Amino acid sequence: MAQEKIRCLLAMLGTDVHSKGIRTLAQLLRDRGVEVVYLGEHNTADGVINALIAEDADVLGLSYSTATYLHYTHDLLDKMRKAGVADVPVMLGGLIHADDEPALREMGVKGIFGPGSGMDQIAAFLQDVTGKSLTGDASSST
Amino acid sequence: MNKPPVPEDVSRAADIKAHLEDVSVKLSRTATWSGIETKNSYGPADVEGMDYARDLGEPGEYPYTRGSFPEMYRSRMWTLRNIVGYGAPEDTREGIENALKLGTAGINIVLDTLSQEAVDPDHPAFSPDAGQEGCSLPTVRDLEVLLSGIDVTRTGVAWHTTMMIYPLVVAMAKKQGRDLSKLLGSHMPDHLQLRLSVGNEITVPTVLGHRTTVDCLEYSSRHTPRWSLGCPQAYNLRERGVPASGEIALGMAIVKLTLRDLAARGVGVDQVAPSMAWVSGSDIDFFEEVAKFRALRRIWARTMKEQFGSQDARSQRLRIACHTSGRALVYPQPLNNLARATVQTLAALLGGVQSLETCTYDEPICIPTEAARELATRTQQILANEVGAARTADPLGGSYYVESLTNQVEADALGLLDRIEAIGLIKAIEDGTIEGLMDDYNYQFKKEMDRGERIVVGVNKFIPKPEPSPKRFSFDPKGMVAHMERFRALKLERDQTLLKDKIGQLYRVARSGENAHPAMIDALIADASIGEVWGTVRVASGLSYDPFRVVESPFAYPEI
Amino acid sequence: MSAAADVRGAAQITAAISGGDLRSAARLITRIEAADEAAAPVLAQLYARGGSTPIVGLTGPPGAGKSTLVDQMLAQYRAAGERVAVLAVDPSSPFSGGAILGDRVRMGRHNTDPGVFIRSMAARGRLGGLALAAADALTVLDAMGWDRILIETVGVGQNEIEILRHADTVIIVQTPAGGDAVQAVKAGILEVGDLFVVNKADTAGADRTVAALREAVEFRTHALGAEAWQPPVLKTEAAGGVGIRELLQAIDAHHQHFRDHPKQFAARRRSQARARLVECMAAALRARRGDDEQHDIFDDTIDDVVARRCDPQTAAKRLVDSMS
Numbered sequence A: 001m002a003q004e005k006i007r008c009l010l011a012m013l014g015t016d017v018h019s020k021g022i023r024t025l026a027q028l029l030r031d032r033g034v035e036v037v038y039l040g041e042h043n044t045a046d047g048v049i050n051a052l053i054a055e056d057a058d059v060l061g062l063s064y065s066t067a068t069y070l071h072y073t074h075d076l077l078d079k080m081r082k083a084g085v086a087d088v089p090v091m092l093g094g095l096i097h098a099d100d101e102p103a104l105r106e107m108g109v110k111g112i113f114g115p116g117s118g119m120d121q122i123a124a125f126l127q128d129v130t131g132k133s134l135t136g137d138a139s140s141s142t
Numbered sequence B: 001m002n003k004p005p006v007p008e009d010v011s012r013a014a015d016i017k018a019h020l021e022d023v024s025v026k027l028s029r030t031a032t033w034s035g036i037e038t039k040n041s042y043g044p045a046d047v048e049g050m051d052y053a054r055d056l057g058e059p060g061e062y063p064y065t066r067g068s069f070p071e072m073y074r075s076r077m078w079t080l081r082n083i084v085g086y087g088a089p090e091d092t093r094e095g096i097e098n099a100l101k102l103g104t105a106g107i108n109i110v111l112d113t114l115s116q117e118a119v120d121p122d123h124p125a126f127s128p129d130a131g132q133e134g135c136s137l138p139t140v141r142d143l144e145v146l147l148s149g150i151d152v153t154r155t156g157v158a159w160h161t162t163m164m165i166y167p168l169v170v171a172m173a174k175k176q177g178r179d180l181s182k183l184l185g186s187h188m189p190d191h192l193q194l195r196l197s198v199g200n201e202i203t204v205p206t207v208l209g210h211r212t213t214v215d216c217l218e219y220s221s222r223h224t225p226r227w228s229l230g231c232p233q234a235y236n237l238r239e240r241g242v243p244a245s246g247e248i249a250l251g252m253a254i255v256k257l258t259l260r261d262l263a264a265r266g267v268g269v270d271q272v273a274p275s276m277a278w279v280s281g282s283d284i285d286f287f288e289e290v291a292k293f294r295a296l297r298r299i300w301a302r303t304m305k306e307q308f309g310s311q312d313a314r315s316q317r318l319r320i321a322c323h324t325s326g327r328a329l330v331y332p333q334p335l336n337n338l339a340r341a342t343v344q345t346l347a348a349l350l351g352g353v354q355s356l357e358t359c360t361y362d363e364p365i366c367i368p369t370e371a372a373r374e375l376a377t378r379t380q381q382i383l384a385n386e387v388g389a390a391r392t393a394d395p396l397g398g399s400y401y402v403e404s405l406t407n408q409v410e411a412d413a414l415g416l417l418d419r420i421e422a423i424g425l426i427k428a429i430e431d432g433t434i435e436g437l438m439d440d441y442n443y444q445f446k447k448e449m450d451r452g453e454r455i456v457v458g459v460n461k462f463i464p465k466p467e468p469s470p471k472r473f474s475f476d477p478k479g480m481v482a483h484m485e486r487f488r489a490l491k492l493e494r495d496q497t498l499l500k501d502k503i504g505q506l507y508r509v510a511r512s513g514e515n516a517h518p519a520m521i522d523a524l525i526a527d528a529s530i531g532e533v534w535g536t537v538r539v540a541s542g543l544s545y546d547p548f549r550v551v552e553s554p555f556a557y558p559e560i
Numbered sequence C: 001m002s003a004a005a006d007v008r009g010a011a012q013i014t015a016a017i018s019g020g021d022l023r024s025a026a027r028l029i030t031r032i033e034a035a036d037e038a039a040a041p042v043l044a045q046l047y048a049r050g051g052s053t054p055i056v057g058l059t060g061p062p063g064a065g066k067s068t069l070v071d072q073m074l075a076q077y078r079a080a081g082e083r084v085a086v087l088a089v090d091p092s093s094p095f096s097g098g099a100i101l102g103d104r105v106r107m108g109r110h111n112t113d114p115g116v117f118i119r120s121m122a123a124r125g126r127l128g129g130l131a132l133a134a135a136d137a138l139t140v141l142d143a144m145g146w147d148r149i150l151i152e153t154v155g156v157g158q159n160e161i162e163i164l165r166h167a168d169t170v171i172i173v174q175t176p177a178g179g180d181a182v183q184a185v186k187a188g189i190l191e192v193g194d195l196f197v198v199n200k201a202d203t204a205g206a207d208r209t210v211a212a213l214r215e216a217v218e219f220r221t222h223a224l225g226a227e228a229w230q231p232p233v234l235k236t237e238a239a240g241g242v243g244i245r246e247l248l249q250a251i252d253a254h255h256q257h258f259r260d261h262p263k264q265f266a267a268r269r270r271s272q273a274r275a276r277l278v279e280c281m282a283a284a285l286r287a288r289r290g291d292d293e294q295h296d297i298f299d300d301t302i303d304d305v306v307a308r309r310c311d312p313q314t315a316a317k318r319l320v321d322s323m324s
Helices: A021-030 A044-054 A070-081 A098-107 A119-130 B009-021 B052-056 B089-102 B140-146 B166-177 B191-196 B206-223 B234-241 B244-264 B269-277 B286-307 B337-349 B370-387 B400-423 B423-429 B435-450 B477-494 B497-514 B517-525 B532-541 C005-017 C022-033 C037-049 C066-079 C103-110 C129-143 C158-163 C181-184 C205-220 C244-258 C264-285 C296-305 C312-323
Strands: A005-015 A035-043 A059-064 A090-094 A111-113 B079-081 B106-107 B156-157 B226-234 B278-284 B319-324 B353-357 C053-059 C083-090 C099-101 C117-120 C146-152 C169-174 C195-198 C231-234
Touching: A005 A021, A005 A044, A005 A070, A005 B156, A005 C129, A021 A035, A021 A059, A021 A090, A021 A119, A021 B319, A021 C099, A035 A044, A035 C103, A044 A070, A044 C022, A044 C117, A059 A070, A059 A119, A070 A090, A070 A098, A090 A119, A090 B423, A098 A111, A098 B517, A111 A119, B079 B370, B079 C022, B089 B106, B089 B140, B089 B477, B140 B477, B140 C296, B156 B166, B166 B517, B191 B206, B191 B226, B191 B244, B191 B423, B191 B435, B206 B226, B206 B244, B206 B269, B206 B423, B206 B517, B206 B532, B226 B234, B226 B244, B226 B269, B234 B244, B234 B278, B234 B435, B234 C066, B234 C099, B244 B269, B244 B278, B244 B286, B244 B400, B244 B423, B244 B435, B278 B286, B278 B337, B286 B319, B286 B337, B286 B400, B286 B517, B286 C195, B319 B337, B337 B353, B337 B370, B400 B423, B423 B435, B477 C099, B497 B517, B497 B532, B517 B532, C005 C022, C005 C037, C005 C129, C005 C169, C037 C129, C053 C066, C053 C158, C066 C083, C066 C103, C066 C146, C083 C103, C083 C129, C099 C117, C103 C117, C103 C205, C117 C129, C129 C146, C129 C158, C129 C264, C169 C244, C195 C205, C195 C244, C205 C231, C231 C244, C244 C264, C264 C296, C264 C312, C296 C312
Parallel strands: A005 A035, A005 A059, A035 C099, A059 A090, A090 A111, B079 B353, B106 B156, B226 B278, B278 B319, B319 B353, C053 C146, C053 C169, C083 C117, C083 C146, C169 C195, C195 C231
Antiparallel strands: none
16 A cells, blocks of 8 residues: 655755744655655755755745745756756745745745745645645644 | 615725724734733733742842832933844944934844854855845954944944854954954854754854854953843844743743853853843733733842842842834834834833833834934834833832733743753753744734734734835935955965964864864964855764855864 | 556666666655565565665664764764765654654765765554664665664663664664663663774763663673674764764774674574564555455454464464465
8 A cells, every 4th residue: 555645855945044944844845745855954956956856856845934945946846857856846935025926936836835834835835736735734633 | 863774875884993903993802922820800810929029029129120220211221223234244333324424323233144043245145135224243353343442342243143253343343453352342242042043054053153142151251341231132033923921931031051061161150140131122012021021020130039049139130131122013004113123112101121122113124224223213212202211210110910921921921930940941942842832823914814813904904905005115225235355365465374274273172072162263364264264163063065066165174 | 558568667767777877766665665565576676686785774763973973983984985875763752643854964075075875753652663664764764785884772771672683793882871782781781792882972971871781781791702793882972073083983893793704693693584574574464454444454453362162272373374
């Protein structure tokens, strides 16, 4: 019997250290049955891509709280194309300014979860892009 | 008298009902923001056993619960701070001059994330971050540009950063031939806080970080007695995710370990504690924050006197440097943040802090814009001049509720402090115990928001219609381009023989386990960059030169 | 799909994996984790080619510093030019089935190194199936041509011991913090350890822990005779890189011991094969539905034995027959 799980790689690029959001997201995704591979802060695009390949993640999630996200995301997606892994959907969270959303979508970002986004939206996105289903929030039993 | 609605009106009536519910003001929570359960009202029974002289004291008297100074704001107003930092040193200099025009007191500077982590701006992986969230300040030469014409023994600069800034400032002062005993200014030398708020062992190794804090405090107490030490930097710990009591517990754990290690080097509590100030936050729960400041002063005073044998009142009366919480401010409807920041600011003043920065309303959106900065300044001026927040010391003292809450925050803080010390602070950091506490706090916080047990206006209730995004701060990147060119040129033009000599000495000293600060300062005077100096200290401690293993050390280190 | 097409498809994937296609290998491991039978023909081909890469297993309680130790071992192997793969196994949440796999955080500096391949695996609460999935993942890594494979698991329970049976050298990591050594003895993990490491050796009580472990190890190996491997007890400070060189030397010494004592090595390989066969047979039984379609046939048979509807010997025969 196959046990299909959504595997999601979570990482931060650059010197941004505000990791509390992505750490909480990791816990909330775990509660929904997601297998989160957590890379932490201070990653380079090359490092994230190598991890993405080895972990065979279904989705890549990045969190930003500094203004350089356009640069880092562009660079990452470019390198993902060169590495042949542009098929893995990328989602962004954190302090993403609404004005930048069109540019990010144009680059190829599939999901943008700025301030005020809820877990249900993120869960729906993950199920949509992976075609795999999630269990409900199981944290109430913890 | 209302008639029952006719069928076609039912849906409209339901709309109105929903609308009324949505706009109503109601009690959504009976626990404090940190989670302390409260009662409907408080009375004498809730403060039974409290002894005025023993537990409160007059303002300016031990245990300083009611304030650190007898006259409080009548004798000395708090320092209104406005933190500036972006781009090249020239850009930040311009920002400082604008802030001074608005009425900010003194110069308050924040560095970019690279400088905060002692990484050079030309780092191949992270260069785009240079100058983005603060000023890029990799060398003494840059500091000279930033503070051109300013005498650091006459004008104090408050540095809102931990790593490398103190050796940089001392290096510049020595280079200029200034008298170090008169050096003014402050910084936040708490590396354990940085380890916890940055959240990884890679950039700030626990043991090396703590040793550097102790080195810095020892050097400062011996050479720059007028320099202020923002230690603990509990603001970042609170923002990372702990309750009000947790801010006190973690900060005290850091302070106590640091003081014990300083004592082992022959630096007594009364030689260093008078220079220390607590860097604190002010979150959104008004009464709880007031209680926190009061409990904090009492715990500090008793700890210094009873556990460290302090004889000097200046060690026992705590000075608090407060920044209102940025975490409490939200992205949707950002102007609401003005209301939040005003309440936080008032709590800090009624709690008796010595310096205060009010977060700008656009904090969740971008680097503060000039307009938002001005509103933050005006907020404090309105509270000081119109509201009367400064008139009377500890105006909430004696309130059954506030005294009871003060006792509760104190008891919770001491309980957690005991638990941390039973494990050992260093071990509790290294094995993830403390990060686990913080992660759990944030996780529960989010769960409560998802369940509607904790309402944040505009985020999980009273959600506004989509609106145009507020204006973002921006600055001309040409200053950064010139700054980077200057940095690369300096690396080529400096006296390479002198540099190698000083780096070699630094390596030897750091290897020996002696205080590395004098050698760090000498290397900086010889135009070493912060990345080179810290990288050398790292190598001497058995770590990689570059925390991210991208850059190799350009130096050959002596065999020892 | 016909059997022949299966074999052709398997051959293609096998060739890709042996040829260094990381993504094909990573995807195959995902199929293994999902207990997807489609992985079987590829695994059959990969298994035939494997067996030459030394596999080192590490386990120990949470917070013992295993990931940091692995990070330092990677650094030294890389400095010596060796290419290394890591399989990091973490527990799943028993409530949601999700997991946070965070071992890579401590090994982050190797993310950009093409000479290092790190794969995280969640335990997924499988009864016995975890060891099987881990073993199959090791088969994939083995076929990829790495110079060494490390497998890291958390804890000292039965699941971990079963996984570690697939390693040629088993390292048990402990910290000086009270009672771990005694715990290890109790958990029966002493029997599977080829090397013992007391990490965080700079903290109080390290020497006492080392002494306690040495005594326990010597007591056990004494009975095994002079030819038997004597598991060393080493001290490390993984965070500062202290003692890592000695640890790698001890691993090499263990390999050398096997080269010098081919009979012992053959016995180790036999016990690995035996353990794996038993796991495969159990998995095959679990894959079969009982009469009610609710439980697997193994569970149903256990019920029968408990209720004394059937005796154990007859039940075993019934199970074996059902597999034919």
